[in-house]
Amino acid sequence: MTEIVVERPSGTSAAARRMRFAQRFFVAVVGNYVFRRVLFFLFVVWLASTVIFIIPRLSGQDPVKEKLLLEAQRGGHLQSGFEDMARTYQKRFGLDRPIWIQYRNFILDLAQFDLGPSIAFFPRTVNDILMDSLVWTIGLLGTVTILSFVIGTLSGALLGWPRAPGYFKYLFGPLLTLSAIPFYLLALLLVFLFAFRFSIFPLFGGYGIGKVPDFSLDFALQVLRHAILPAMSIILASIGFWALGMRGMMVTMQGSDFMVQAEAKGLKAGRIFLRYALRNALLPQTTALALSLGTVLTGAVLVEVVFRYPGLGNTLYQAIRLSDFFIIRGFVFAVIVSLALATLIVDITYPLLDPRVKYRKG
Amino acid sequence: MTSLTAATAARSSASSEHSLVVEDLRVHYDTPEGVIKAVDGVSLALKPGERLALVGESGSGKSTLAMALMRLTKAPGRIVAGHIYLGGKDITLLEEPEMRQLRLNEIALVPQGAMNSLNPVMRVKHQIIDGILDHVADRKQTPDSHELEERVNRLLARVGLSPEVGRMFPHELSGGMKQRVAMAIAISLSPRVIVADEPTSALDVVVQRQIMQTLGRLQQGLDAAVILIGHDMGLVAQFANRVGVMYAGKLVELGPVQQIFTEPLHPYTKLLIESLPNLEEKKKFIGIPGLPPTLLRLPSGCVFHPRCPSFIKGTCETVAPHYQEVRPERETSCHLYAGVRA
Structure with missing residues (x-):
């Protein structure tokens, strides 16, 4: 066998270098950092699941009996086979088994994202119920969170930029005020003004009464019209938060040496603003964004209740009223997963945003 | 006062001969406590290829001067008077977009804290x-x-x-x-002019030397004028052709590096050089008595008079000395040389 030596032109050697880099990247990052992060994520989810398994059992209440008693009260008398009935349901839900078996089944079910049956809406499953409302919440709150992040961060950046047009400083007062008002109060105010006083927008709901959800343009427009007030209440209340944080970071950036040097280099103002000031001030903001995306599910329970929006918050509210432990548990589990997922995403993407943070062992 | 100072010399030949001419530059900071005169009437001129070092204690106005030369003085500071001619063009009169074009193109900054300047x-x-x-x-x-x-x-x-x-x-x-x-x-x-604002602070001695050598080599290659701001007299002695000594916002002495070290004129320069440790002979370490004045309340007359060993009673505390050429290529502001003219 003779060895074939290939003379590479400089173009391919750059490609080869990139390839080698990609390989090293894979080994170093995936082999270590990301893998560890994912393990940690699973650990957190397991721990939290265990906690939500134990806590309801410490309350001493029996959800099946509670539910049956409630029904019996409504019916006006206690049926004779009450104890039998309770036992049958407990058997059906697996609540008669020893606690460790229950725990094992619970974890196994969770691993397959099976959150069990609903008690209040039996025989519908918790998965079914949560999924129905999840779409609404993520659709509304996901969009709203990102929108308010973009608007708030940009206006904050301009507030903290000495060379921004003078009228921007008048934004500061209103933003500060709005950020101090809880969004559910803002929601009430908006409902009163724009739905009750001037009937511009609908009072409540995610779409018109009597409509069946479908994929028509008409329905989409209805959804949009119904979403405007809840969205506005959250956006108005939270852009102040983003703007104030960003403004503070921008002011800090002005004092740093690299900003002076950027000016000494005679760079165009736009480049200094975007690539130097904003880019660096954005780092803490993105962490906050990821974390607030993690709390999207719980973020606006009150707003959903005010607007009777068919989202998770409203479902949770119903579940608590009907003491449907399984739905509550499923909801908490979803919150845990989404928070842990957000943290995981921050951990993994942050080194891409800030080169000083390295993917390193541990 | 019509003596041949750097300022008047500059005015006559501002455009052609010099890369940079600074004329009676004053940079003040407006603070609630009063006006701080960080740079108070500094005049100097640089030819292409020349290396001028500005030395002085902290707070003597060196860095404020450097920033003013880039026209990067930030509020509450402002250039209240004087002119800076860069290649014959008065940059104190330029609009910001024009000035932006000149930065890096004509005048470039080697920053102080290179650690964080990127x-x-x-x-x-x-x-x-x-x-x-x-x-x-x-x-x-x-x-x-x-x-x-x-x-x-x-x-x-x-x-x-x-x-x-x-x-x-x-x-x-x-x-x-x-x-x-x-x-x-x-x-x-x-660029025509490089302003190096303590480029070696925060570096160790060996690296300092290498950096200065590189800076020198680059400057020769470009035939640019360099203003080196620093307080390390040893480094300055090795690098510069001329040395300017600043005290409380004023240039108190300017001259060729050799002469400044062997025969300083201004009492402050004398004390500064005497305070340098010497390798050859073992002697008592001498400092300069007193403290630099706060720039808010400058002493009357000559700003150095409260600390000056050659203080002339009746003159120094009442009359501010004129900055003038007292010998060929030597300028100072001191009453000791009041009668002397070049």
Whole structure:
């Protein structure tokens, strides 16, 4: 066998270098950092699941009996086979088994994202119920969170930029005020003004009464019209938060040496603003964004209740009223997963945003 | 007062002969406690290829002067009077967009804290390139990425760095390397004047020497004038042709480096040089008695009189001395030389 030596032109050697880099990247990052992060994520989810398994059992209440008693009260008398009935349901839900078996089944079910049956809406499953409302919440709150992040961060950046047009400083007062008002109060105010006083927008709901959800343009427009007030209440209340944080970071950036040097280099103002000031001030903001995306599910329970929006918050509210432990548990589990997922995403993407943070062992 | 000071000499030949002429420059900070005169009537002139060092204690106005030369004085500071001629053009009168064009092109800064003077989230080469790109006069002449890459590599080579450094982030570089990158940026458009504001602070002695040698080599290659700001007399002695001594916002003495060290004229300069430790003979360490004045309440008359050993009673505390040429190429502001004219 003779060895074939290939003379590479400089173009391919750059490609080869990139390839080698990609390989090293894979080994170093995936082999270590990301893998560890994912393990940690699973650990957190397991721990939290265990906690939500134990806590309801410490309350001493029996959800099946509670539910049956409630029904019996409504019916006006206690049926004779009450104890039998309770036992049958407990058997059906697996609540008669020893606690460790229950725990094992619970974890196994969770691993397959099976959150069990609903008690209040039996025989519908918790998965079914949560999924129905999840779409609404993520659709509304996901969009709203990102929108308010973009608007708030940009206006904050301009507030903290000495060379921004003078009228921007008048934004500061209103933003500060709005950020101090809880969004559910803002929601009430908006409902009163724009739905009750001037009937511009609908009072409540995610779409018109009597409509069946479908994929028509008409329905989409209805959804949009119904979403405007809840969205506005959250956006108005939270852009102040983003703007104030960003403004503070921008002011800090002005004092740093690299900003002076950027000016000494005679760079165009736009480049200094975007690539130097904003880019660096954005780092803490993105962490906050990821974390607030993690709390999207719980973020606006009150707003959903005010607007009777068919989202998770409203479902949770119903579940608590009907003491449907399984739905509550499923909801908490979803919150845990989404928070842990957000943290995981921050951990993994942050080194891409800030080169000083390295993917390193541990 | 019609003696031949740097200012008057400059006015006559501001355009042709000198790269940089500073005329009676005053930079004041308006504070709630009063006006701080950080630079108070400084005049100097630099020829192409000349190396001038400005020395003085902290708070003597060196860095304020450096920032004023770049016209980067930040509020509450402002240039209240005086002129700065850069290649014959008075930059104190320029609009900001015009001034922006001159920065890096005509006058470049090698910053003080090279540790933090690079953008932490940008690769080194992009930080060299963006300065070049933002000074392209005509959009059509924008160099392509290949040409830019080439220019970056050449610049890095000139400051003694390998092309790999271009792909690195600032935090991956040592202090000396960062300072070299800062120098590569400063020379990227072959400026007429380089302002080096304590370029070696925060570096160790060995690296300091290397950096100064590199700066010297670059300056010779460009035939640029350099203003070196610092307080390390040893470093200054090795690097500069001329030395200016600043005290409380004023230039108290200016002259060729050799003469300043062997025969200082101003009492402050004398004390400054006597306070330097000497390797040859073992002697008692001498400091300068007293403290530098607060710039809010400057002493009457000569600002140095409360600490001056050669204090002339009746004159020094009442009359401010004129800054004048007392010998060929030697300028000072001191009553001891009031009658002496070059």
